[in-house]
Amino acid sequence: MNRRFIVLCLAGAAVLGIVLWLWPKPEPRASGHLHQEVYVWQRAWNEPVLAAITGQATNFAQLIALCAEVTWQRGQPSVIRVPLKHDALRQAGRPCGLALRIGPFPGPFAADDDRVNWLIRLAADLLAEAATNQIAVAELQIDFDCAESKLDGYRLWVEAIRRQVAPTPVVITALPAWLKQRAFRGLIAAADAYVLQVHSLERPRRVDVPFTLCDPAAARRAVERAARFGRPFRVALPTYGYVMAFDAAGRFIGLSAEGPAMNWPPGVQLREVRADPEALAGLVKAWMTDRPEPLRGVIWYRLPVRGESLNWPWPTLSMVMAGNIPQASLRAEARRPKPGLVEVDLVNGGQADYVGGVEVRLRWSHAKRVACDGLAGFEPVDAGSHGVHFKSSGPAIRLGPGQTTVTGWARLDQETEVQVELLTPSK
Numbered sequence: 001m002n003r004r005f006i007v008l009c010l011a012g013a014a015v016l017g018i019v020l021w022l023w024p025k026p027e028p029r030a031s032g033h034l035h036q037e038v039y040v041w042q043r044a045w046n047e048p049v050l051a052a053i054t055g056q057a058t059n060f061a062q063l064i065a066l067c068a069e070v071t072w073q074r075g076q077p078s079v080i081r082v083p084l085k086h087d088a089l090r091q092a093g094r095p096c097g098l099a100l101r102i103g104p105f106p107g108p109f110a111a112d113d114d115r116v117n118w119l120i121r122l123a124a125d126l127l128a129e130a131a132t133n134q135i136a137v138a139e140l141q142i143d144f145d146c147a148e149s150k151l152d153g154y155r156l157w158v159e160a161i162r163r164q165v166a167p168t169p170v171v172i173t174a175l176p177a178w179l180k181q182r183a184f185r186g187l188i189a190a191a192d193a194y195v196l197q198v199h200s201l202e203r204p205r206r207v208d209v210p211f212t213l214c215d216p217a218a219a220r221r222a223v224e225r226a227a228r229f230g231r232p233f234r235v236a237l238p239t240y241g242y243v244m245a246f247d248a249a250g251r252f253i254g255l256s257a258e259g260p261a262m263n264w265p266p267g268v269q270l271r272e273v274r275a276d277p278e279a280l281a282g283l284v285k286a287w288m289t290d291r292p293e294p295l296r297g298v299i300w301y302r303l304p305v306r307g308e309s310l311n312w313p314w315p316t317l318s319m320v321m322a323g324n325i326p327q328a329s330l331r332a333e334a335r336r337p338k339p340g341l342v343e344v345d346l347v348n349g350g351q352a353d354y355v356g357g358v359e360v361r362l363r364w365s366h367a368k369r370v371a372c373d374g375l376a377g378f379e380p381v382d383a384g385s386h387g388v389h390f391k392s393s394g395p396a397i398r399l400g401p402g403q404t405t406v407t408g409w410a411r412l413d414q415e416t417e418v419q420v421e422l423l424t425p426s427k
Contacts, residue, residue, distance in 0.1 A: 027227060028293035034284065035297030036321055037062040037234070039099065043069075045085045048306045056303065056314055057092035059321070064141055064299060065089065067126050069101040070119070077118055086133035095138040097171070098126055102144040109153025116157050120164045127168060139169040141195065151183035158190040173197050173236070176222035179229075188231050195299060196226050199238035199275070207246035213238045213275050216283040227292030234297045237283070239317055241274030241310035258310050277316050277352055278325045285323030315351040315401040326351035330399070332360045332407070332422040340370075342418050343409045344390065348399045355398050359423040360407050363387040367416040374408040 038060045042049045057063060069080045089096050100123060110116060123140060130137050142161070146154045154172075162170040169192035176198060178184045188194050198219035204211045214237065226233055244255045248267040256262040264270070287295065300321075304314040312320075319326035329350030335343045344362065348354050360378075368385045377397055382389040390408040399405060 030291050030293045030295070031289055034288050034291075035061050035234075037064060037297060037299040039063075039236075039299060039302040040065040041099075041302040042066075042305060043080075043082050045083060045088070049303075050085060050088050052303050052305045052314075053088045053092055057094050059318065060094060060300075061297070062095045062097060062138060063089065063092060063303075064097040064099050064139075066101060067098045067130075068122065069103070070122070071103040072105050075115070077115065079122060086130070086135055089135055090133075096130075096135055097139040097141050098130060098137055099141045099143055100126065102142065104145045104147070105150075106147070107150060107153055109150065109156050111156045111160055116160050119157060120161055123161050123165050127165060137168055139171045139192070140165055141171045141173065143173045148177055148181055151178060151181055151187045155183065155187045155190045158187065162190065162192070169193065171195060174226075174233075175200070176218070176225075179222065179225050185229060188229060188233075193232050193234070193296075195234045195236050196222060197236040197301075198222050199236060199301065204244065204252050206252070207250040207269050207271060211244075211273055213241070213273055214280065216279045219283060220286070223287075223295055224292060227294045230294060232294050232296050234299050235295065236299045236301050237280055238275040239300055239302060239304065239312040241272055243310070244271050244273060245269070246271070258308050272310075274310065275312065277312065277320050281320045281323055281325045284320060288323050313401050316353070319351045326401075328352045328354035328399075328401075330354055330358070330422060330424065332420045334362070334418050334420045339415055340367075340412045341409060342412065344407045344420060345404050346399065346407050346422075347404045348401055351401050353398055353400050356396050356424060358392045358397060358407070360390045361387065361421040361423065362390075362410055363419045363421070364412065364416045367412040367414045370411040370413050372408065372410040376405045376407065378407040380408055 040049070040053065040063055043066065053063070065082075065084055067082050067084055070077050102119070127137055127140065142158065144154060158170060158172060171193045172187070172191045173195045174184070174188070174197065176196065199214040202211065219235070223235060240258065242255045242257055243262075245253050245262070245264050246269040247253050248269070250269065253268070254262070284298065300317060302311065304312055304317055316326045327350050328348055331347050331349060333345045333347060335345060337343060342362065344360050346358060346360065364386055369383065369388060372380045372383055372388045374380050374390050374393070377392055377394050378390045379393045380388050381391050388408070388410050
């Protein structure tokens with residue numbers, strides 16, 4: 001009886017051991033500081049770009065600079081090289097990676113043919129140019145617009161380039177849709193690491209269809225799926241926006257990004273889609289609290305540069321990087337450029353764009369209004385002899401952090417104290 005009991009206990013322990021061995025192990029988690037980098041994707045390194053690198057580089061762990069873009073015509077490659085300012089990169093005092101952008105290519109792919117050999121020579125030339133200019137390249141990042149069905153072919157390119165540029169690490173960008181492809185595991189095994197791009201804009205069917213650049217819930221799901229492959233990766237998050245155009249019937253006809261305004265046809269309907277600072281701040285904060293261990297950091301696309309209208313300014317990005325929600329902070333200020341003349345400035349002293357309606361009221365007692373007018377989308381309403389009310393005439397105004405706009409002016413028949421009151425829809 002005792003022997004039988006012992007045998008049963010041993011058998012039970014063996015079964016329990018097998019079950020525990022086969023039971024899925026919890027995936028390792030991490031928390032705390034999140035490694036954060038930034039893309040310098042601008043193709044013209046003008047004074048504002050150089051100023052942004054000089055002023056902001058130390059806020060990032062690494063800079064990734066776009067250095068070349070390849071396109072294909074009838075299967076033959078051509079390249080546009082970005083004239084980097086290597087002095088600025090050296091003076092930034094941060095590790096620097098180079099990004100090679102490759103446009104869509106349908107195949108065929110091979111481990112050794114004219115096309116891949118051309119790409120190998122280009123990659124080697126980019127690294128040699130950097131070395132000549134005393135830039136120690138931390139990684140070569142390949143951003144290939146590859147079809148999901150061609151990942152096995154892409155792997156051949158990655159393997160060939162990696163062999164030739166060693167010991168420089170080769171990093172590839174990847175899309176969440178690639179995670180479900182059987183070839184994805186082999187592709188990331190061929191690279192030293194990868195960057196998961198969770199920002200994209202699907203082509204909207206109509207003007208009234210909701211669209212977003214980055215859905216935080218979808219981004220979290222993609223990161224958790226990517227972590228199951230057990231390979232280190234970073235996540236690219238957006239800071240930019242687009243202007244989308246729709247015809248009179250509401251059908252999508254195109255989009256424009258940062259740069260010169262497009263010459264759209266008459267009757268076009270324009271809508272903006274921008275990265276949402278509040279949503280992305282929440283995403284960053286959540287990953288600082290709990291994230292899969294293979295997620296090694298975030299790369300922001302792209303570096304804020306003064307004068308860009310669709311990209312976040314630096315005050316917005318700095319708040320989001322800390323997991324904090326940036327806020328707009330408006331105030332109205334009266335100026336006296338000449339005796340009897342009052343001009344009213346609207347100032348955004350916060351970290352986020354203000355978007356909405358605005359009203360500014362001026363009041364005085366010991367003078368009479370001689371004339372007044374609104375400026376920059378504001379109109380004077382309720383203009384009496386002892387006050388004037390300026391109101392934004394469009395559906396909304398946009399005022400970025402640190403920006404100032406003049407709402408209007410009033411000329412009085414004599415100097416007197418003027419009271420300024422700011423009204424917004426929230427009030």
